[in-house]
Amino acid sequence: MLMGSISCFAQPMIENSNGADSSDIIYDGPPPEPNAPRPIVNTCGYYKFVPLDTMYYTVQSKDSIVIDYGTPLLKRRHEVLRVMCDSIGTENKHFYLNFRLVAFQAEECELGGDTVTHSDSDWLGRMTYIEIDSVGNRYSVAYDDTTKLGLTPGGAFQPYMFFNFQKPCSDTGQSYNVAGEYDLLVENGLPCSVLRCAYLYKNRGRLDTLGCEVNRLDFVKTAQGSVTYPDQKQPMRVTNIVAASGAMDIGIGCQVPIHFYQTQEQKLTIHLPNGVEKPGKQFTTSFFTLDFYREYQAPKKNVKSKRIKKSKKK
Numbered sequence: 256m257l258m259g260s261i262s263c264f265a266q267p268m269i270e271n272s273n274g275a276d277s278s279d280i281i282y283d284g285p286p287p288e289p290n291a292p293r294p295i296v297n298t299c300g301y302y303k304f305v306p307l308d309t310m311y312y313t314v315q316s317k318d319s320i321v322i323d324y325g326t327p328l329l330k331r332r333h334e335v336l337r338v339m340c341d342s343i344g345t346e347n348k349h350f351y352l353n354f355r356l357v358a359f360q361a362e363e364c365e366l367g368g369d370t371v372t373h374s375d376s377d378w379l380g381r382m383t384y385i386e387i388d389s390v391g392n393r394y395s396v397a398y399d400d401t402t403k404l405g406l407t408p409g410g411a412f413q414p415y416m417f418f419n420f421q422k423p424c425s426d427t428g429q430s431y432n433v434a435g436e437y438d439l440l441v442e443n444g445l446p447c448s449v450l451r452c453a454y455l456y457k458n459r460g461r462l463d464t465l466g467c468e469v470n471r472l473d474f475v476k477t478a479q480g481s482v483t484y485p486d487q488k489q490p491m492r493v494t495n496i497v498a499a500s501g502a503m504d505i506g507i508g509c510q511v512p513i514h515f516y517q518t519q520e521q522k523l524t525i526h527l528p529n530g531v532e533k534p535g536k537q538f539t540t541s542f543f544t545l546d547f548y549r550e551y552q553a554p555k556k557n558v559k560s561k562r563i564k565k566s567k568k569k
Contacts (some may be wrong), residue, residue, distance in 0.1 A: 325536060334359050384397040
C-alpha cells in the first residue's frame with residue numbers, strides 16, 4: 256500500500272451531447288459575448304473507488320437548536336470522518352464503504368451563556384457500512400455492533416455525503432428531479448433514522464477548486480424522516496420535515512467526493528408517551544472537505560531474473 260496525494264489533474268471526463276470530447280467545440284471567430292447563449296456541454300461526475308481507498312474528511316458544522324420554545328443552543332463542531340472502500344461487487348460493481356468518526360470537538364453554549372468545550376461522543380470509533388453504486392444509490396447498510404446505541408454529535412438527521420443523484424452525466428445548466436428516495440442513515444446513529452427525500456439537481460459542470468478539477472452538482476432537497484429511541488425510562492419517537500440545499504463536488508481524475516456543502520432546516524416533533532408532543536427546530540450548516548486521500552496501489556512484485564545454467568560438455 257502506498258501513500259499518494261490527491262490526483263485530480265488527469266484528463267477531464269467531459270463530453271458534449273454527441274459524445275465527442277469538449278475540445279471539439281470550437282468558436283469560429285472571436286469568443287461569444289458574455290450574455291450570448293452558451294453551448295450545451297454534457298459533463299460527467301460519478302464515483303469510482305478501488306478496494307482499500309481511504310479518505311479523511313474534515314467536517315466543519317454549525318448548529319442552532321430550539322426545543323419546545325426554549326433557549327436556543329448554539330454549537331460549533333469540528334470532526335474528522337474516515338471513509339474507506341472495503342471491496343467492490345464482482346457482478347454488480349457496487350462499492351462497499353465503511354465509515355468511522357475518528358476525531359471530534361465542539362464548542363456549545365445557550366444563547367447569552369458561557370461556552371463549553373467537549374470532545375466526548377459515544378459515536379467516536381464506531382464503524383458503519385453502506386453499499387452504493389456509482390451515483391450514490393444505497394442498496395444495503397450495516398453496523399459493527401447492533402447492541403450498542405449511539406448518536407452522531409450533529410443528531411440523527413445531520414447532513415450526509417452519499418445519496419442518489421441518479422445521472423452520471425447530464426447537460427450543464429440543466430435541472431432534473433429525483434424523488435421517492437429512502438435513505439437509512441446508519442452513519443448518523445443507532446437506532447437508524449429513516450429519511451424519505453426528493454431532490455432537484457442542477458449540473459454546474461466542470462469547476463477548478465484551487466487546482467483540483469471537479470464536476471459540481473447543486474441541489475435542493477425536501478424530506479421527511481423519523482427515528483425511534485427505545486429508552487425504557489422515557490421511550491420517544493422523533494419525526495421531522497427537512498428543507499435543505501447544497502452542492503457536491505466530485506473529482507475528475509480521482510472520482511471521489513472532494514467537497515460537500517449542505518445547509519438545512521429541520522422542523523422537529525418529539526413524540527412522548529401518553530400523546531405528549533414537543534416541537535423543535537434545528538438549523539445546520541456543514542462543510543465536508545477532503546483532507547487526505549490514500550489511493551491503494553498493489554505492491555510491485557520483485558521479479559528475479561533466472562540464470563540459465565549451461566551444462567558442461569564432457
